[in-house]
Each structure stands twice: as C-alpha cells, then as structure tokens.
Amino acid sequence: MRRPHTLSSLILTYVLVILVVTMGLGFGLYTRVSGRFLDEDTERQALAIAQSVAADEGIRTALAAGDPGHEVARLAERVRAADDAAYVVVVDRAGVRHSHPNPALIGQLLDNPASALDGQTHVGIDQGSLGPSANGKAPLRAADGTLLGAVSVGILESTVSRRLWSEIPLLALYTGGALAVGVVVSLFLARRLKRMTFGLELDDLAGLLQEREAMLHGIREGVVAFDPHGRLSVINDEARRLLELRHATIGVTLDDLLPDGRLRDVLAGTDAGADQVVLTDEFLLVVNRMPVRLGGRDVGSVVTLRDRTELEGLLRELDSVTGLTDALRAQQHEFSNRLHVLSVLVGMGEHEEAMSYLDELTTTSTGQAEQLRAQITPAALAALLLAKITIAAERDILLTVAGDSRLENPGPDPRALLTIVGNLVDNALDAVAESPAPRQITVRLRDDADVITIEVTDTGPGVAADDTDRVFTDGYTTKPTRAGVRRGLGLALVHRLVTRLGGTITCAPGPGGSFTTCLPAARPVVRT
Known part of the structure; x- marks a missing residue:
C-alpha cells in the first residue's frame, strides 16, 4: 500500500508549487515589462544622442559646406564610440550618407530618405543592416533654421538585452529568498496545524469524522x-x-x-x-x-x-400493580378468615348466624362500590378510586370520596383524567404514610358548568408556603429516594397534563396537603 502523505509534506509541496508558479509568471511578466521599458528608454537615449549630434557646430558647418574633408564622418564616429551606439548616420538634404560605421555605405543614398528628412524627430525599432536597433532621428538645421539634413542614431537590441540580463541575478536572489521564506513558513504552519489537530494526519482526521458521524447518528x-x-x-x-x-x-x-x-x-x-x-x-x-x-x-x-418515557411509565404501572397485589394478598388472608368463620358456624349448626354474617359481608363489599359508581359515572375512574381505596386500607390509611362528589363528564381526555387523579392520590398516600394518626385522604370530584374540579386533601405535613410553586417542577421532592422509582415526577407530570388541557392546578400551603385542579369540560356535540 502506498504510504499516505503527511500534513507537513503536503503543505510544503503545495506552497512550493504555488511559489514556483507565481514566481515564474512574475518573472515572465517582469522581463516583458522591463524589456518594453528598456526599449523605450533606449529609444529616448538614441534620440538624445541624435539631437546632440544635430546641435554640434562642427558637423553643421561641414555639412553646410558639402563636407569636402569628410569631417562629418570623423566627428560622428567619435560620438558613436563615446556613447556606445551601433551607428551614427548623418545625411544631407539629398539623402546622401556622410557617416556610417560601414565606410562602403558613405556617399550612398538612404533607402527611404523622405521619412528622415521631414524635419521631425522619430523613435522606434529599426531593422537596419546591422540588425534590429532602437533608433532615434533628429533634424539637422543651420543657425538660421534651414534644414541641412538629419541625424539617425541606433543602439542594437543586443545591448538592451545585456542590460536586461544584468538584472536577472537580483531577480533570482529575490526569487530564492521568497522560496526560502515559503519553505520556512510552510514548515511552521504544518507544525502549528499538527499541534492544533493533536498530531493527527489528514487521513486520521477524515477517519475520525466518518466514525463520529456513524456513531452520533447510529x-x-x-x-x-x-x-x-x-x-x-x-x-x-x-x-x-x-x-x-x-x-x-x-x-x-x-x-x-x-x-x-x-x-x-x-x-x-x-x-x-x-x-x-x-x-x-x-x-x-x-x-x-x-x-x-x-x-x-x-x-x-x-x-x-x-x-425514559416508556420505561418510567412501566415502572410506575408496575409499582401500582405491586401495591394492588399486596393489598389483594392481604385481603385474601382476611377472606380466608371470614370463610373459616362461616365454615365453623355452619359446622356448629348456626345456620341463621352464618346467613346473617354472610349478608353483612356482602352488603359491606358491594355497597361501597355501588355508592362510588353512583357518584362517578366514568367506569375506569370509579375502578381506579376503588383500587386506591383498597391499597390505602392495606396501608392503614382512610381514603374517602367526598359525599358531594359528582362526575359524569370525563373531560376532553379521559386517560389524562385518570393520570391526574392517580398521581395526586399516590402523592397523598406517600405524604401521609409516615404521618401520625389520623391518616386520611379525601378526594372530591365535581363537573359544574364547564369546569371539572378535582380536589385531593390529606392529613400529611403538607407543602411549605415557599414551595407551593416549586412543587410542580420536575425533580423537586421532599421524599426519600426509593429504589426503582424516580421522585419528583408525579406532580410535574400532572402539571404538564393540566397545562396542555388548558386547565390550572394550585397547591395550598400546609399543614396538610391540598391540591386543586380545574379542567375545561368537553363540550357536548349538538346533533340535529
């Protein structure tokens, strides 16, 4: 397998590539711009030489006299040598050369004398017999302004190139320095990035990201x-x-x-x-x-x-079932005793006494259920209260439904009503379980007008005046923790359900617990 590149090597490689490319482009641009500037500067230099030659009194005098002693060529050659020019050509008005580096061309006509004898200055690149050169042309006039001829001076392009190449070492030094700085900076950057990533390479970071996404969403x-x-x-x-x-x-x-x-x-x-x-x-x-x-x-x-929504609900249901099972187990022993009494009475021949005892037991057990059923129309709620009464009795707590309780309308959410009543009663059972006698709980249910009112009071210690609002906060409890059951949830759950149904719940300060819940009643549907 190919070894993955390290972060430092990648940074160094990319930085060097960027520097080399940018430096190469910069070098090309610099040479092109510098070459153009040098050409223009050399053309101006050639024109300046031509103008100085045209202003030379000796050359003007000799040319005006027809240059019988070839004085123009000597003076022009001296200027050419002194200024390192490729040529200094002086022509008269007829276009005849009076000076030239090539003696064979002296006395010959120019190829295009009209452009040289128009009385104007000119600069440009001349493709002459000596090769390409930066050329400057200046008119040569007598003292009275009469046009005597023209002076043409050229500086070879090879001279310009030498001047350009003389600046290359400085440019190369600058490029090398920039590359060195880039290497140092890239190494420093790689080291800093590696420290920030705790020494992990790019492949490690990519792997961690994939693992994190898979873990988080899985x-x-x-x-x-x-x-x-x-x-x-x-x-x-x-x-x-x-x-x-x-x-x-x-x-x-x-x-x-x-x-x-x-x-x-x-x-x-x-x-x-x-x-x-x-x-x-x-x-x-x-x-x-x-x-x-x-x-x-x-x-x-x-x-x-x-x-933990479902699990907590199951735990609470299991806790309720366990309490009910314990109550039924205790009642089983009580019923066994009662059956034993009946068996002895029958065995003794006390049939009338046995029948009276049986009628008393039947009236007591069914009378309470019938009375509760008459007060509370929803069967599920009546069954819940009857079960809570049985559980309370087993814990030596008197749970009663107030005689003026009347409830026919279960409200907008019957299941929520069961949860509210069940949690309030359970909370009251826990509150009075450790209290001294009398240990009593009273439940009052009313559905007056459009409001269902639920009141649960007990003889427990109650809630302090400063905690009547906090008691509905999830997690708040004054009871000891019991294994398997999370405290501080019952009243919070009741408060959430009541609020969602558009009702209110209040807690009165102790002594004695008192919770009052008001719920909007379900409006009957009118059918025509």
Missing part, C-alpha cells in the same frame, strides 16, 4: 455538544427528536435554542448533577452533562439524553 441516545462559549457544535438526530429541535443551527447559543426553564439549566450546567431527570412536553429525559478537556484546554461540554 446510537439511540441523544448527544449534544457545546463549545467553550456555549455555542452548539454537535447534535445528532436523536437529540433533535428528544429536544424537538428540528431546525437547530450549529453555532447558535443555548439561550436561542430553548426557552428559560429547568431543561436549559440542566443543559447549561447551572443545575448540575448526574442522571438529572427532566420532563418535557413529550418526553421524560435522563440528562448527563460532562465538561471536556483535551490537552489541558477547555473544549466545551457534551450532554447525553436518554428517553
């Missing part, structure tokens, strides 16, 4: 991560479902995600502790928050969310 627990500034950095699909954050955006703060409440306090760490139980509108969550430190640095926190 587990059945909600996972939420926050950076050191409290901004959301990670959230998986299960957390979005449990927190009902379908469109949560990475980078937002917790204050923007959730409203003020216990859930936000637990996620932020304000309400600290392990296995914090939080009740939302839809779920019962077990929340754990852990700070995260890597390399001695605080990198934020991770919160895990577990959905």
Whole structure:
C-alpha cells in the first residue's frame, strides 16, 4: 500500500508549487515589462544622442559646406564610440550618407530618405543592416533654421538585452529568498496545524469524522455538544427528536435554542448533577452533562439524553400493580378468615348466624362500590378510586370520596383524567404514610358548568408556603429516594397534563396537603 502523505509534506509541496508558479509568471511578466521599458528608454537615449549630434557646430558647418574633408564622418564616429551606439548616420538634404560605421555605405543614398528628412524627430525599432536597433532621428538645421539634413542614431537590441540580463541575478536572489521564506513558513504552519489537530494526519482526521458521524447518528441516545462559549457544535438526530429541535443551527447559543426553564439549566450546567431527570412536553429525559478537556484546554461540554418515557411509565404501572397485589394478598388472608368463620358456624349448626354474617359481608363489599359508581359515572375512574381505596386500607390509611362528589363528564381526555387523579392520590398516600394518626385522604370530584374540579386533601405535613410553586417542577421532592422509582415526577407530570388541557392546578400551603385542579369540560356535540 502506498504510504499516505503527511500534513507537513503536503503543505510544503503545495506552497512550493504555488511559489514556483507565481514566481515564474512574475518573472515572465517582469522581463516583458522591463524589456518594453528598456526599449523605450533606449529609444529616448538614441534620440538624445541624435539631437546632440544635430546641435554640434562642427558637423553643421561641414555639412553646410558639402563636407569636402569628410569631417562629418570623423566627428560622428567619435560620438558613436563615446556613447556606445551601433551607428551614427548623418545625411544631407539629398539623402546622401556622410557617416556610417560601414565606410562602403558613405556617399550612398538612404533607402527611404523622405521619412528622415521631414524635419521631425522619430523613435522606434529599426531593422537596419546591422540588425534590429532602437533608433532615434533628429533634424539637422543651420543657425538660421534651414534644414541641412538629419541625424539617425541606433543602439542594437543586443545591448538592451545585456542590460536586461544584468538584472536577472537580483531577480533570482529575490526569487530564492521568497522560496526560502515559503519553505520556512510552510514548515511552521504544518507544525502549528499538527499541534492544533493533536498530531493527527489528514487521513486520521477524515477517519475520525466518518466514525463520529456513524456513531452520533447510529446510537439511540441523544448527544449534544457545546463549545467553550456555549455555542452548539454537535447534535445528532436523536437529540433533535428528544429536544424537538428540528431546525437547530450549529453555532447558535443555548439561550436561542430553548426557552428559560429547568431543561436549559440542566443543559447549561447551572443545575448540575448526574442522571438529572427532566420532563418535557413529550418526553421524560435522563440528562448527563460532562465538561471536556483535551490537552489541558477547555473544549466545551457534551450532554447525553436518554428517553425514559416508556420505561418510567412501566415502572410506575408496575409499582401500582405491586401495591394492588399486596393489598389483594392481604385481603385474601382476611377472606380466608371470614370463610373459616362461616365454615365453623355452619359446622356448629348456626345456620341463621352464618346467613346473617354472610349478608353483612356482602352488603359491606358491594355497597361501597355501588355508592362510588353512583357518584362517578366514568367506569375506569370509579375502578381506579376503588383500587386506591383498597391499597390505602392495606396501608392503614382512610381514603374517602367526598359525599358531594359528582362526575359524569370525563373531560376532553379521559386517560389524562385518570393520570391526574392517580398521581395526586399516590402523592397523598406517600405524604401521609409516615404521618401520625389520623391518616386520611379525601378526594372530591365535581363537573359544574364547564369546569371539572378535582380536589385531593390529606392529613400529611403538607407543602411549605415557599414551595407551593416549586412543587410542580420536575425533580423537586421532599421524599426519600426509593429504589426503582424516580421522585419528583408525579406532580410535574400532572402539571404538564393540566397545562396542555388548558386547565390550572394550585397547591395550598400546609399543614396538610391540598391540591386543586380545574379542567375545561368537553363540550357536548349538538346533533340535529
């Protein structure tokens, strides 16, 4: 297998490639621009030489006299040598050369004398007999301004190229320095990035990202991560479902995600502790928050969310069934004793006494159920209260339904009504279980007008005046923890259900517990 490239080698390679490409393009652009500037500068230099020759008094005098002693060629050659020009050509008005580096051309006519004798200055590139050159032309005039001829000076392109190439070492030095700086910077950058990534290479980071995505979205627990500034950095699909954050955006703060409440306090760490139980509108969550430190640095926190809604409901149902089973077991012993009494009475021949005893037992057991059924029309609610009365009796607690209780309308949600009454009664049973006698609970149910009123009072210690509002907060309890059952959820669950149904629930301060719930009654459908 091919060995993967390290982060430092990749950075170094890419930086060098970028530098080489940019330096190459820069070098080409520099040589082109410099060459153009040098051509223009050399053309101006050639024109300046031509103008100085045209202003030479000796040349003007000799040319005006027809140059009988060939003085023009000598003076022009001296200027050419002194200024390192390729040629200095002086022509008269007829276009005849009076000077030229090639003596054979002296006395010959120019190929195009009209452009040279128009009385104007010219610059450009001349493709002459000596090769391409930067050329400058200047008119040669007498003292009175009469046009005597023209002077043409050329500087070969090879001279310009030598000047350009003389600057290459400096450019090469600059390029080498830039490459050296790029190498040093790339190595420094690679080292810093490697320290920031805890020594992991690119392949390792890609693998970690894939594993993280697979883990986050593959587990059945909600996972939420926050950076050191409290901004959301990670959230998986299960957390979005449990927190009902379908469109949560990475980078937002917790204050923007959730409203003020216990859930936000637990996620932020304000309400600290392990296995914090939080009740939302839809779920019962077990929340754990852990700070995260890597390399001695605080990198934020991770919160895990577990959905315990169904499990908690099953545990509570199991707890209720267990209590009912214990009550039935105790009643079984009581009924066995009663049957034993009947058996002895019959065996003794006391048939009338036996019949009287049996009638008394039948009247007592069925009378209470019939009376409760007459007061409470919903059969499920009546059965629930009868079961709670049996459980209370087994725990030596007197649970009674007030004589003025009347309930025919189960409200908009009969199942919610069962949950509300059941939780309030269970809470009262726990409250008076350890209280001294008399241990009594009274339940009053009314459906007057459009309101269903549920009152549950007990002779327990009650709720302190300062805690009448906090008592409905999930997790708040004054009872000792019991294995298998989470405290501080019953009243919070009741409060959530009542609020969702549009009702209210209030708690009166102690001594004695007193909870009053008002629910809107279901409106009957009028059929025509």
